[in-house]
Amino acid sequence: MWAPVCRAVALLLGPYAEVVLHDPETDRVLGIWNPMTPRGPGDPSLLGELDELDPSARDVYGPYEKLLADGRRLSSVSAVLRDEQDRASAVLCINLDRTPLEQAAAVLSAFGAPTVQRPEPLFEQDWSERIQHVIGGYVRETGRPVERMTRQDRLAVLGRLDEARVFAVRRAAPVVAAALRVSRSTVYGLLAELRAPSAKDRPR
Amino acid sequence: MWAPVCRAVALLLGPYAEVVLHDPETDRVLGIWNPMTPRGPGDPSLLGELDELDPSARDVYGPYEKLLADGRRLSSVSAVLRDEQDRASAVLCINLDRTPLEQAAAVLSAFGAPTVQRPEPLFEQDWSERIQHVIGGYVRETGRPVERMTRQDRLAVLGRLDEARVFAVRRAAPVVAAALRVSRSTVYGLLAELRAPSAKDRPR
């Protein structure tokens, strides 16, 4: 019944994603597409982990991180699939191998990167990287790229960046402005609006 | 004479790289391909920085990092071009905008990433704590309290703090000065001494 969905997802994300369909009754694998581990239908599911997961988002778990024996890092999401009687008829797991993505990211950041005289190449890079990370996270949550953000989006992002004390770092403001595709003035304007209700509590 | 090379490089790396050809005699721009800043032939080069650069790799400098006013981060390489008489006839600069690469890298590492865990905001938040930590570590290693530190000790501590990019945070210098029980002037003096040998430190 669910097989076409699984096959479709496996095709879409392949070859770096494995799709597994479990039977919660017997705790065994119903089917597996694009397998990364030598499992097959009928093998035990080892699905006990689902119990430990946060049940706040009912029936959908993750993405959470898994570590394979060979060191590959996976992002996993699981979903409980229910039939017309609302009974759990299957559990769908999608395991995405993040290794190639991370390797590609490393290649990109290394491209033309300064090689000389960088005593600790981590810090200056660190906060600008953090900016990108915060913004990227928001984009993923809302599905709205930077170019199509509304004023509210920008306020939210700036709020997070401010909480992360990003603006305590010198030269951070222009970097944020550039990352948000907005002028420096706008950044300060939105920031002022953001901190206005909380009065003068923040010295900067 | 060098124009075809410049055009070729600009075409290869465009639109994210700017190629500038300078005349070291007059210190002016000879030509510019794919300009990112409103400069043109005849404008002053502002090339004094080259003198400060590390001469270990003769005639080729970088890549080092530049920061544009709008926040874009560039990787820059420079090369001194010489004629048959070995006289410097031109200086070639290639400035690569790293922003799109870094954004792409952020997108890649964010793809399907676990959302459950956020990077701890504690690290940067308490940079004054980090200062105390570095100093405390040094005191413990040498068994010498801050009051009894020699000039060499202070140099060593400031070196560590500088490597930890502590001075990229606003208002860090006075805090460090207070922690080391010295004046602000002394901190800047020692810092200058510390970064003097490496000359090309900050290509601002």
Added chain:
DNA sequence: GTCTGATCTGGACGTATAGTCCATACATGA
């Protein structure tokens, strides 16, 4: 289409902080 109101923008501007410089003061040892 025109007219709004809201928002963004680039530049100008004043202020705060980052760094530099220097005359003086204070050590330490010959």
Added chain:
DNA sequence: TCATGTATGGACTATACGTCCAGATCAGAC
């Protein structure tokens, strides 16, 4: 005692921060 090296306060310049505002831009109302 002097000489040498270092630290200091304060004055000074250079940058970066943050504010402000007139004009540009855009979306929606009419």
